[in-house]
Amino acid sequence: MKEIRELTKAEEQLMKVVWQLQKATIKEITDGMPEPKPAYNTVATVLKVLKGKNFVALEANGNVFSYYPLVAEKDYRHFAFDKVFDNYFSGSYHSLVSFLVEEKNLDEVTHERLKQLADKLKDL
Incomplete structure (x- = not known):
């Protein structure tokens, strides 16, 4: 398994939508976000950061760009739990x-x- 890095709250919230949709455009991801929905440009910026962290990849189909997860939700859940378990419960x-x-x-x-x-x- 590749190295997993900790996500910010905004990144994690966006990843939950990507995990749910599995493959989606920025608009579809924005539509899947809870209210108040972030701006399209905000979602695009966070996706760029997530791409840099190797959490998502970009697929081009003509002039339509879709993002899909590279890190499984289960793997991130294990990572996040282990971090809380070690930091707050000393393992x-x-x-x-x-x-x-x-x-x-x-x-x-x-x-x-x-x-x-x-x-x-x-x-x-």
């Missing part, structure tokens, strides 16, 4: 699970699912 699963259980108001269904997962860990 400790115990710290992560403790945070989820003690600091978050979990509904009963989520709490039960975590208990089931913990039981599975005991069986390993």
Whole structure:
């Protein structure tokens, strides 16, 4: 897997649209953005940066240019999680699970699912 670099919030938001559409023009990407929609030129600028970071590539079909992802959403999700896991939980699963259980108001269904997962860990 190639080196993945951290994205800014704006880059990440735009990549979510690219991942969803898989291949799209600047206008299609702009239309897929949440309100308030960024300007066309802003989307074009962010795509240029993402191309430089090797997150997207450009495909020309006549005079229509489409962007498509080079980094899979799953791969970036793993990268982002690992960064949070290492930086905020010091790589400790115990710290992560403790945070989820003690600091978050979990509904009963989520709490039960975590208990089931913990039981599975005991069986390993």
